[in-house]
Amino acid sequence: MVLGPTGIGKTSAGIILAKEFNSVIISADSRQIYKEIPVGTAAPTPDQQVLVPHYLIGSHSIHDYYNAFEFEQDALKLSELLFNIHDIIFMVGGSMMYIDAFCNGIDDLPTVDDQVRQGLMEKYKNEGIESIRRQLKQLDPDFYNQVDLKNPKRVIHAVEICIMTGKPYSQLRTNPRKNRPFQIIKIGLDMDRGQLYDRINQRVLAMMDGNLEKEAFGLIEHQKLNALNTVGYKELFEYLNNKISKEKAIELIQRNSRHYAKKQLSWFRRDKEINWFHPSHVKEMIELIKTSHIN
């Protein structure tokens, strides 16, 4: 498992490692999985994918419904197949919740019906969060006491699950720690924060020199899709809708990418199983894999 903040160089480090072990890569990236947005997500290029076979890159459409549970299922199925051929396989990505679902498992909850979600969204818009909170307090007082009541998504989702199952959401949250039939070695990539931010800022400029604007322009009719509520696209849609200048959009993409990197580091920091490396220290990573790998 190679993880780390956006822009740190997971893709190239992962390719070097996978080549070294003559192996393959399963991506753990909630946005590179969509085939329509390779530029803004800095997905591995066709050239890179020739060097090492990649899975779950561009395998889905922005119109598909996808989530962490489905990722867990897809990635587990793939790994089962691939372990028949390879002794070691690599997972490379930075989507925290996807990685967590793959490593530790995630509760099997029903997919939320579109009508239920739409109905609650309407209620939220018209009556405000307080009304959803009251509903949650009634349906699941336990969860009401532990949830972040200021976070609409959390509150709404809990109510959704209560409605879908007819049971309190808190009863369905078992916080699983599933055992996997394979060993997981976690390699985290990190570097000086200022250098990382420089890399991120420059990568955004490189994307703009590339085809990011064209990519976003081509998707403008789908701008409401969740898959496009993504750094790089939401800002460009603002620009293409004449809400902000192009320069402002670029600044915002850079800033939001930095914020995202910080958030990823904040999440990964509390996982004590992660072995941290500078992205250039590939030899040390190989050494770690060789010494900790149990046949």
Place this chain on the structure above:
RNA sequence: GGUACCAUAGCUCAGUAGGUAGAGCAACGGACUGAAAAUCCGUGUGUCCCUGGUUCGAUUCCAGGUGGUACCA
């Protein structure tokens, strides 16, 4: 060279009728169970340019210095 104005947080700037200071942005820290590149919460981080003077006390007043800007030469 002369005159005027300015110098406070990473940046742009407020302010203190003399009691060591605060906004916006940036930054930093955190939460996280099917939307997660999402969503949400928290935190001022400071030789108030330097050296003297007045004062119980100076970032604030005074003098000189340094740097910047504008105008005049």
